[in-house]
Amino acid sequence: MSTSEILFWFLSVLALFSAIMVLVSKNPIHSVLWLIVVFFAISGHYLLLNAQFLAIVNIIVYAGAIMVLFLFVIMLMNLNKETEPSRNIWMKFSGVISGGLLLWIFVSATRSAGEIVGKTAMIKEGSIGLIENLGKVLFTQYALPFEISSVLFLSAMVGAVVIGKKQ
Amino acid sequence: MLNDFFILMKFELLPAVIFFVLLFIKVGTAELSNASIIRLANILLFINLVAGFFYNKDGGMFGDMFHTNALIVLQKSILNLGIFIVSLQAEAWLRTHKHVIEFYLLLLSSLMGMFFMISGANLLMFYLGLELATIPLAALANFDLEKRKSSEAAMKLIMSSAFSSGLLLFGISLMYGTTGTLGFAQLPALLNGSNLQVFAFVLLFAGFAFKISVVPFHLWTADVYEGAPVPVTSFLSVVSKGAFIFVFASVLYTVFKPLADTWYHMLFLLSVLTMVIGNLFALRQQNIKRMLAFSSIAQMGFILIGISGSSQAGTASAVYFVLVYVFTNLAAFGVVALVSAQTGKEDITDYKGFHATNPVLAWVLAIALFSLAGVPPTAGFFGKFFLIMAGAAKQNYWLITIAALNMIVSLYYYLNLVKALFMDANASPVPKITFGVYAKLAIVICIAGMVLSGLASVVYEYIYNLSTGF
Numbered sequence: 348m349s350t351s352e353i354l355f356w357f358l359s360v361l362a363l364f365s366a367i368m369v370l371v372s373k374n375p376i377h378s379v380l381w382l383i384v385v386f387f388a389i390s391g392h393y394l395l396l397n398a399q400f401l402a403i404v405n406i407i408v409y410a411g412a413i414m415v416l417f418l419f420v421i422m423l424m425n426l427n428k429e430t431e432p433s434r435n436i437w438m439k440f441s442g443v444i445s446g447g448l449l450l451w452i453f454v455s456a457t458r459s460a461g462e463i464v465g466k467t468a469m470i471k472e473g474s475i476g477l478i479e480n481l482g483k484v485l486f487t488q489y490a491l492p493f494e495i496s497s498v499l500f501l502s503a504m505v506g507a508v509v510i511g512k513k514q
Numbered sequence: 515m516l517n518d519f520f521i522l523m524k525f526e527l528l529p530a531v532i533f534f535v536l537l538f539i540k541v542g543t544a545e546l547s548n549a550s551i552i553r554l555a556n557i558l559l560f561i562n563l564v565a566g567f568f569y570n571k572d573g574g575m576f577g578d579m580f581h582t583n584a585l586i587v588l589q590k591s592i593l594n595l596g597i598f599i600v601s602l603q604a605e606a607w608l609r610t611h612k613h614v615i616e617f618y619l620l621l622l623s624s625l626m627g628m629f630f631m632i633s634g635a636n637l638l639m640f641y642l643g644l645e646l647a648t649i650p651l652a653a654l655a656n657f658d659l660e661k662r663k664s665s666e667a668a669m670k671l672i673m674s675s676a677f678s679s680g681l682l683l684f685g686i687s688l689m690y691g692t693t694g695t696l697g698f699a700q701l702p703a704l705l706n707g708s709n710l711q712v713f714a715f716v717l718l719f720a721g722f723a724f725k726i727s728v729v730p731f732h733l734w735t736a737d738v739y740e741g742a743p744v745p746v747t748s749f750l751s752v753v754s755k756g757a758f759i760f761v762f763a764s765v766l767y768t769v770f771k772p773l774a775d776t777w778y779h780m781l782f783l784l785s786v787l788t789m790v791i792g793n794l795f796a797l798r799q800q801n802i803k804r805m806l807a808f809s810s811i812a813q814m815g816f817i818l819i820g821i822s823g824s825s826q827a828g829t830a831s832a833v834y835f836v837l838v839y840v841f842t843n844l845a846a847f848g849v850v851a852l853v854s855a856q857t858g859k860e861d862i863t864d865y866k867g868f869h870a871t872n873p874v875l876a877w878v879l880a881i882a883l884f885s886l887a888g889v890p891p892t893a894g895f896f897g898k899f900f901l902i903m904a905g906a907a908k909q910n911y912w913l914i915t916i917a918a919l920n921m922i923v924s925l926y927y928y929l930n931l932v933k934a935l936f937m938d939a940n941a942s943p944v945p946k947i948t949f950g951v952y953a954k955l956a957i958v959i960c961i962a963g964m965v966l967s968g969l970a971s972v973v974y975e976y977i978y979n980l981s982t983g984f
Contacts, residue, residue, distance in 0.1 A: 459710070465711070488577055490576060498623060502619065502620060506650055509616045509620075
């Protein structure tokens with residue numbers, strides 16, 4: 348096993364484990380902290396794929412900005428055990444059944460997919476995640492989607508301001 | 515090149531220009547009254563509508579990110595017409611609203627998103643356009659700022675659309691994983707119908723089904739329609755759904771052509787479910803907006819029949835039905851909007867004896883209901899007729915029989931409302947509604963559309979000649 352394989356398995360196990368911990372933690376603060384671990388593990392995966400820029404942005408934006416926002420919301424909403432909505436046992440049961448079926452279908456469909464079986468990721472070779480190449484495609488091939496996303500943010504901001512100015 | 519840019523992207527650039535004009539008026543120092551803002555916005559939207567009819571060209575730009583042709587131009591013009599009528603009808607409600615400019619900003623950005631979604635020939639463009647089309651709508655649903663129901667509607671809309679975007683993105687990423695491309699031109703050749711691709715397609719399909727509220731994914735519709743302000747509801751039910759229908763039909767016919775067997779069965783099952791459940795729930799609604807919501811769900815079932823025909827007539831009948839639906843549903847919602855803005859009454863029982871006090875509006879609503887039910891001289895009949903004819907080409911007569919039975923069920927609740935309007939006595943009917951020049955213009959356009967687009971066969975022939983199928 349090469350170093351990158353060991354790293355890959357380590358990061359995958361870490362990501363899956365902490366993602367499960369996000370779901371099962373009773374305390375919302377713990378969920379958020381585990382979610383930060385998930386983001387760091389995913390950033391590690393980006394590094395393995397030679398996408399340094401994505402890795403850094405993922406940490407800055409998700410683990411940094413968005414997580415702080417999450418913590419703020421949790422703090423302001425004052426969530427605790429008493430305010431947690433109690434769920435019906437049948438609701439849990441049907442959720443488990445349908446989620447399990449979805450997982451089952453997904454796993455078996457993936458296993459039977461000829462397109463991706465036996466293919467390996469471009470570990471250490473891909474160069475698309477480097478900031479120079481990313482910038483180039485963003486302003487040539489993907490110029491139009493890039494511009495549209497700015498309109499999207501502007502309109503979302505207008506909507507947020509209107510709703511926020513309620514009083 | 516630059517010339518091409520302005521002509522090909524005219525439909526997207528005009529709303530963008532209007533958006534920024536209004537935005538600068540908002541941030542500027544001039545204090546304009548609501549009446550003058552509404553007048554300006556309506557004039558600009560009218561220019562936007564008219565400009566769409568001149569100087570159109572086929573072609574693409576930005577690689578495969580943007581393309582346009584005569585059918586797409588027609589579809590965008592239908593949506594322009596829809597937004598113009600919605601804006602005319604919104605006047606009664608906006609007159610006293612504090613955030614008129616923001617209403618138009620959000621409406622226009624949503625329209626821009628729909629246009630990019632229709633024109634994009636790439637799953638990335640499609641997804642961005644879809645988000646731009648839905649996120650402003652969630653803010654719009656909250657525009658009755660002091661009403662709790664309006665906030666609830668916005669919350670339900672944003673949650674359900676976030677969930678459907680999640681499904682859609684998962685589908686897109688699986689599709690990209692198996693084919694290695696997002697372009698509509700390259701995808702069909704790479705689709706081999708493997709299990710993973712079918713799974714990805716089902717997720718994409720579910721994302722669409724959420725947006726056009728096809729039955730297992732319809733749960734948000736009635737609550738959002740009831741809570742949102744009436745002009746926003748009519749925009750959601752006509753313009754937004756129309757845009758998604760256009761994209762849905764073209765994506766199924768071009769990109770997912772290799773999976774046609776799969777999606778035919780899905781369309782069959784979902785259209786039966788949608789018609790039956792939409793109609794049965796519409797029967798027991800007390801609120802007129804909820805009733806129209808379930809009736810619009812049932813109408814989507816009929817559109818799916820037309821799309822399942824997968825012929826030239828399939829595209830043509832779906833586009834034609836959306837055109838008819840713009841006039842019909844906006845006429846119905848226009849009357850409901852006027853009554854709601856001036857009296858706040860939205861229950862079906864409030865409409866008893868409506869004809870005695872408001873004969874004109876009662877007739878408008880009655881014609882719209884007849885058109886929704888598909889009663890012959892109105893355009894709604896021709897719309898349903900072409901849809902069912904397109905579906906019948908597949909010779910699946912079960913589907914056609916169920917559709918015919920559902921039309922009878924829907925006739926019951928539409929006529930029940932007509933009976934309440936004209937025959938039932940009411941001790942305290944809705945008082946006389948006064949309406950201004952904007953609402954009058956909207957009503958005239960809707961009535962003319964409902965009559966003419968049905969009787970003038972040239973409309974359907976024109977759409978048919980632009981359509982494609984396989």
